[in-house]
Amino acid sequence: MSDLIVGISDIKVSNNAQDILVTYALGSCIGIVVFDPVAKVGGMLHYMLPDSNLDQNKAKENPAMFADTGIPLLFKSCYKLGAEKKRMLVKVAGGASILDDTNYFRIGQKNIMAMRKIFWKNNVMIEKEDTGANYNRTLRLEMSTGKVFVRSSGGEMKEL
């Protein structure tokens, strides 16, 4: 069994039942897990910011940095391994914010909005979601079962 670690602004996909995909320390960033239970193909994206218009060159260099370039790449990478869109289950976690009554540092919120908009436009349902609040999260995908687990800082690992 090997853990494939998904870093910040990173994508990993797999069709190996032995693998576990994991990303640590999601703060305001968002982790998206997709899994096709028939093809047994799964993937995880850890994106940092909502919109690639911030820096197009950077987005070309590393599409996984932004929601609007990372999410399509996550799906395409899974298609290459035989996954099909209609079978793919989507679960998401992250998008935390600091205690912000004035909505100034709203990157977590913007990240959540960007993701919802993209999924809405592409007719993708979010199966399960653990977003917002003000703690860090660890996200895991077990390729053998397709089960997804979330752990909030200081808490227990829970199935999402």
Next chain:
Amino acid sequence: MKTVDRILKSITTLPAFPATGNKVAQLLSKPDYSVAEIANVIKLDPSITANILKMANSVYFGTRQKISTINDAVVHLGQKNLLRAIQTAGVSKYYKKGAGGYYDKATDLWEHSVAVALMSQIISKKITGEEDTTLYTAALLHDVGKIIMGEFVRDSLAKISALVSTQRVSFVEAEQFVIGINHAELGGKIAAYWNFPVEIREAISFHHRPDLLEKEEKMMPWIVYMADQACLMLGLGGGIDGLSYRAVDQVLKKFNLRMKDLEMSMVLLTDDLNRARELINIV
């Protein structure tokens, strides 16, 4: 003994901060300093010497030659980078044990501290056009209070967490309320014990609430605050306290920054973190 008194007393058990940085800074301020003279001061501290050689070859410090002696490091790093490398090495030894109570892994606090130090330079460049070595040191030390607070936070975690999750109290406020002191204020006291200048002490003490510092014109606490918040948002070394800190809404306006500037500095930070692996790996 009251908990606060026990905490304050344990400051005096910390080893003195290495004087290497100060001595080198003094030598560098003379127009006729010699490389050998500076190298000799550095060599007096074996752990700093070893760590400087590791860090000097990082892409972050931009040296092209392979650095294998302290003399080479003094020649090729340049004054600013040399001082930053010395301070990084000096601070690192206090962070080796981490801050259990806040973090799962011993290295988490160090990674967070280096990330905030790098981010402080990105923000400083954006605002003033220049990097700033004193700011770098302040940012590296901003959470130093956690190395002592950790065990006390662990003991009172249930109470602190209850306050944070149900009352929307920030983590520093909850520390203050439950334990009687918070990690920022304690960090300022540690920096005072180590004889750091007042601007570094204030930047540490007020790094979660720069708006409470009366000397509003001081930039350093605000930049450390911004760098820290940005790293917390990125999940870089967030611990049990997570993102449970207050947003100070004046901060972007104060420096004429837009949200986009903060987002862009996050993009730049991911590059710097890759180039600065050696700084993180010394702990």
